[in-house]
Amino acid sequence: MNSAKHPIQAVQRTLDIVDVLKEKREARVTDIADELDFSKGTIHCHLATLEQNGYVVKNGQQYSLGLQFIDLAHHATDRVDIYDITRAEVDKLAAESGEMALFTVEEHGEGICLYKAEGEDAVQTELYVGYRNKLYHTAVGKVLLAFMPEERREEIIRETNFEQITPNTITDPGELRAQLTEIRERGIAYNHEETIQGLVGLGAPIRDQDGTLYGAVSLIGPVSRMEDERLTEELPKLIRRAVNIVEVNITSL
Template sequence: MNKAKNPVQAVQRTIDIVDYLRNTGGARVTEIADAVDVSKGTAHCHLATLEQNGYVINEGNGYKLGLQFIDLAHHAKARIDIYDVTTTEVDALAEESGEMALFTVEEGDDGVCLYVARGDDAVRTEVYVGYRTGLYHTAVGKAILAFLPAERRDTLINGMRFEPMTPNTITDPRTLRDELERIRKDGIAYNHEETIKGLVGAGAPIRDQSGTVYGAISVIGPARRMSDERLTNDIPEMIRRAVNIVEINITSL
């Protein structure tokens, strides 16, 4: 995420508290105060303000995130014009492939999962709506990167911290640029166990007629079930059909 030049400390503390509750599932005031390095009184003031506005609840044994965040999430997703038509196609893609299908967009230098659909044989992973991940090691991320304007792509790559998620993760900018060049030629990006060992995937960008990238769709499955033929032919063909339907609908927005 981009760094603020002059962050407001009180706001940052509130965000830290919210993040802590998200990661822990709930906690008492003393635990929260220790975690974010503030006094118990300061933590309580932040929590009381959040509770007053519905963003946390106090169940007696500790504070938890409130359902007001669901309302925020609804309005955040509403700004994605193609959300409804894309999720419909992602559902169909998951059903056809039997695997997990994703719709991801780029925001703040990360890939953000906006929708997940699971087919009958889909694996269970930590991916959820709102999940953030680096663009350089996922099929959807590389599909987005490959078709961004060159200046934007260079800015993102130059600012990346290449961490080896698995032994297969690309950690060299030059190697990534070569991979993105191939993706621009083929229109399909692959994840060869680069994010999670044992999982592979394919993805493609969603673009309008001017080339603007709206996001990307991908299918993910276990390597043992994804033969080379299925990963490089069958799955990409399914993805291309889904993307084509979404892109046709973009022209009517």
């Protein structure tokens, strides 16, 4: 995410407080002041303003995020035209595959999970709606990179700090570019234990007739169930069918 050239310190301070509450779930003024190295008076003023507007609630001496953020989340997802259509297909995909299915879009150079559905045998991970991931090490992220405009793709790759998350994670930009070329030819991206050891993912892009990229759909499951023809034939067929239905409906938006 790009840094602001002239950040407004009061706004940044408020956002830092929100981030602390997000991580800690609840905290006292003293805890937040110590975490951010600000005075208790400053933190209290920011919290009071947030509380007045419904973004923070106070229970005794503890503060936590308010449900007003749910309203914001609704309006954020509502601007994604294909959200409702894709959500329905992701539900079907999870039910048919038995695995975890995701709808993800790119924003600020990261993959943002907008919707998650769990099949009967879905593995439990830390993934949640709103979860952010770098694009280079996930199936859905690589498929987004592969099908976005070249200029945008190269900008993201240049700004990416490649980390060795697992032994299988790609850390070389040249190797990533070569894999993205294969993904464009195949139409399916894979994540072979590159984010979490023991988990495999595959994803496909959602595009309109002009090639505009709207997002991507993916499936995640354990290595023991994601192999051979199921990984290369059965699951890609399910994903392509789900994506096709969404893409057909894009024309009516």
